[in-house]
Amino acid sequence: MNASVEVEKPERRRLTKPGRKTRERIIEAAADLMFHHGVGGTSIPDVQAAAAVSASQIYHYFGDKRGLVLAVVDFQTDTKLDQQRPLLDNLDSIDALRAWCDTAADRQDAMGCVGGCEIGSLASELAETDPSARTDLAVSFDRWELPIRSGLARMQARGELSERADVAALATALLAAIQGGMLLSQVRRSTTAYRHAVSAVIDHIESYVIA
């Protein structure tokens, strides 16, 4: 059983110290470019310039552009989830849910609603283009949804949420509201839609709260 684990990433050991640094620099530059201009709008020469590396370095570390894109998907998922912690891991009250969503709204306002959601944008662009990216992004959304569901489940276990509440469905609904709200807000350049969307779903969750 551990054989398969070792096979998963055997070449990781072959990365030297400066190599790891270069690899990381490439991913960060690519993630930034792809967030602002889309995957299709980001060329390898663009990444070269932004990361100050040569073409051979990119191909050395990622094989081809698809490989780089997959690395960016992982990076953005880790980054986005990390930046939401510790709020994300403590979504076990209505107030916590609201505060968490408000934080995202304020951050979006701060950047002028440019760019939408890092993961959602990648998902939309890659879903029909790159099958392995699609499955990776499905995992990303699962990782995002899990702490929401866990928080709701904890509320339910504590008896604060009705047994009739389907916490899995509610977590999915909230994530969907976030994604759809972000998209509308990006297009409209106003977080109003995002705020209305998450507010509606959280209000609905609140209706299951046991007074």
Place this chain on the structure above:
Amino acid sequence: MNASVEVEKPERRRLTKPGRKTRERIIEAAADLMFHHGVGGTSIPDVQAAAAVSASQIYHYFGDKRGLVLAVVDFQTDTKLDQQRPLLDNLDSIDALRAWCDTAADRQDAMGCVGGCEIGSLASELAETDPSARTDLAVSFDRWELPIRSGLARMQARGELSERADVAALATALLAAIQGGMLLSQVRRSTTAYRHAVSAVIDHIESYVIA
């Protein structure tokens, strides 16, 4: 009031009968390709082949690729709104809202959850790429949201919905749930997320219904 209509497209008169037909064929082919492979994944030669036209015809009718994309945005908006009628114009009961959303879910299931929402996909890909496309898509979403809000407003005017309900916010929330649900469903290849998302928001709307 009809003056503005005539001013809107003054060169339309210069399109000859076969010209209009060719133009339409190009748009339909481009819309289909861009839906399945994205705007960036659709080249002019691709459109040429699919529509059986020469390059000069595309440039004759649309100027450049951006012009074609804008035409596709308009076409997809008109098409999507039309295909939802007459349900879309009669969203003035909870049952009507549910039936309308179910129809979309069933259609999505029928195509294996491939492609997501025609408008949402364009929006995500073009929002930061093409400013005029972004504003066009903002209008598209407005056109979509309006009949939802109108239906809710009618319910409220009839006294079926509490005065405390913010019908504009609720309409936005439902549209966001649709978009986010579609995106999650596209990535997961299952309409479960879409169904949960719209169900949550419609349940919330129902909480404002006056028994």
Place this chain on the structure above:
DNA sequence: CCAGATCTGGAATGGCAATTCCAATCTTGC
């Protein structure tokens, strides 16, 4: 029917993107 405009075919152009290659230069385990 005919003149002017529209429409069409197909080749040419110029640029850029993805990828490859190879030689030279570091890093690291031993």
Place this chain on the structure above:
DNA sequence: GCAAGATTGGAATTGCCATTCCAGATCTGG
């Protein structure tokens, strides 16, 4: 410290794409 392997630079290759051009065919109003 030294070999083996990792890393890097930069040019070269190949192919495709957006766009242009122009000549010939077709259409439409009068």
